[in-house]
Amino acid sequence: MLISERSRSIPLSCLHEIHRLVGAHPRPVIALHVGEPYIRMPQEAVEGYCRAIRDGHTAYTGARGLEALHEALADRLADNGRPPADRIFVTPGSCQAISAIMQSIAVDGGQVVLPELHWPMHYQQVTMTGMATRFAPFGDGRSVADVLEACASERTVAVLVNSPGNPSGRVWSAQELHELHDWAVRRRVMVISDEAYEDFVYDGEPCRIADLDLELPPEDRVVFSVHTFSKGYSMTGCRLGYASAPNDDRAALLTRVQEATLVAPSTPVQYAGLAALGAPAHLAAHREYVRQTRDSVVNRLGDKLLYMAPAGGWYVLLDLSAYTDDTYQFCKQALSDIDVGIAPGRGFLPAGNPVADRLVRITLCAERESTLEGVRRLAAYLGM
Numbered sequence: 005m006l007i008s009e010r011s012r013s014i015p016l017s018c019l020h021e022i023h024r025l026v027g028a029h030p031r032p033v034i035a036l037h038v039g040e041p042y043i044r045m046p047q048e049a050v051e052g053y054c055r056a057i058r059d060g061h062t063a064y065t066g067a068r069g070l071e072a073l074h075e076a077l078a079d080r081l082a083d084n085g086r087p088p089a090d091r092i093f094v095t096p097g098s099c100q101a102i103s104a105i106m107q108s109i110a111v112d113g114g115q116v117v118l119p120e121l122h123w124p125m126h127y128q129q130v131t132m133t134g135m136a137t138r139f140a141p142f143g144d145g146r147s148v149a150d151v152l153e154a155c156a157s158e159r160t161v162a163v164l165v166n167s168p169g170n171p172s173g174r175v176w177s178a179q180e181l182h183e184l185h186d187w188a189v190r191r192r193v194m195v196i197s198d199e200a201y202e203d204f205v206y207d208g209e210p211c212r213i214a215d216l217d218l219e220l221p222p223e224d225r226v227v228f229s230v231h232t233f234s235k236g237y238s239m240t241g242c243r244l245g246y247a248s249a250p251n252d253d254r255a256a257l258l259t260r261v262q263e264a265t266l267v268a269p270s271t272p273v274q275y276a277g278l279a280a281l282g283a284p285a286h287l288a289a290h291r292e293y294v295r296q297t298r299d300s301v302v303n304r305l306g307d308k309l310l311y312m313a314p315a316g317g318w319y320v321l322l323d324l325s326a327y328t329d330d331t332y333q334f335c336k337q338a339l340s341d342i343d344v345g346i347a348p349g350r351g352f353l354p355a356g357n358p359v360a361d362r363l364v365r366i367t368l369c370a371e372r373e374s375t376l377e378g379v380r381r382l383a384a385y386l387g388m
């Protein structure tokens with residue numbers, strides 16, 4: 005029997021592994037290894053979901069989702085301009101959207117540029133398409149265009165940007181996004197903008213790279229922007245995301261992939277999303293909650309441990325090089341000794357990059373008091 009080498013080449017995520025270890029742990033754990041929000045989803049969304057089922061909205065929608073939701077999402081994305089509703093795709097989580105976009109743009113022998121500090125699933129998704137990954141060390145002092153020039157090639161199909169970033173908490177400035185966009189348009193390379201943490205910018209101004217595209221004729225546009233209800237609206241388990249395609253041709257290719265994969269996203273969940281959009285106060289309250297947790301955690305740990313100050317997002321990266329050269333083992337040991345789940349840096353950087361073994365990631369979106377207790381235990385464990 006033949007075995008798929010491509011499937012076998014998809015690396016297992018260390019995040020799932022630590023998740024399994026936490027699940028099997030004999031005592032209660034302070035879970036700082038995973039992005040699961042303390043703030044519950046808006047009541048409007050809960051009621052929207054129940055009402056949809058009661059009213060019999062349980063049949064398939066089209067592969068792109070509910071039209072009413074497309075319209076509402078086009079309004080939500082409107083800033084400098086409103087993307088047409090018929091280029092919006094509702095998806096079961098933004099993860100599926102990114103994977104489908106990658107499949108829709110994949111070419112044999114193609115390459116995708118990922119930030120060197122990346123979310124492991126982005127790398128898994130590129131690998132799954134059969135394309136190669138080039139890692140770009142953005143933020144190393146060079147301009148965005150110089151970094152891209154140095155790592156891209158004629159075979160580069162796309163560059164993925166994730167701002168605010170997981171795991172880094174990095175927020176790209178408007179100037180950096182402009183540089184990235186100019187480069188991509190000039191080189192005819194697609195941009196996949198993963199905006200999962202768009203509602204969690206604490207320092208700096210949020211800027212949408214898709215807005216830059218709207219100034220161009222449709223055939224020259226390059227940006228797929230990808231969004232989720234998991235983070236801002238706390239709907240992780242509902243599995244609801246959406247993406248906007250840059251033009252009709254790209255939307256047509258993505259439609260083929262979605263029709264071949266999905267049939268349709270969950271109908272009641274789409275109604276929950278529609279109702280959530282009517283609760284914008286939830287977003288501001290959620291951002292404020294996580295921002296205050298970030299401030300407390302950063303104050304407690306101070307400059308000594310921070311690898312990078314998180315300007316946005318749900319995570320902070322710590323540099324434990326003064327304590328260990330193997331954070332993978334450290335995280336397992338910490339779980340066993342102090343009952344705190346922490347994610348090791350391995351998986352967030354290319355294989356073999358020694359920085360990975362210095363880093364751990366902790367979550368800022370969990371309940372604040374238990375997060376601070378976890379941080380207190382970690383600091384005491386390190387002798388701080």
Ligand SMILES: Cc1ncc(COP(=O)(O)O)c(C=O)c1O
Pocket residue numbers: 039096097098099100123166169170198200231232233234240243244245
């Ligand atoms: C950077 C990033 N993108 C996308 C996602 C996926 O979110 P969803 O629940 O919408 O699939 C996550 C989840 O952790 C994430 O960290």
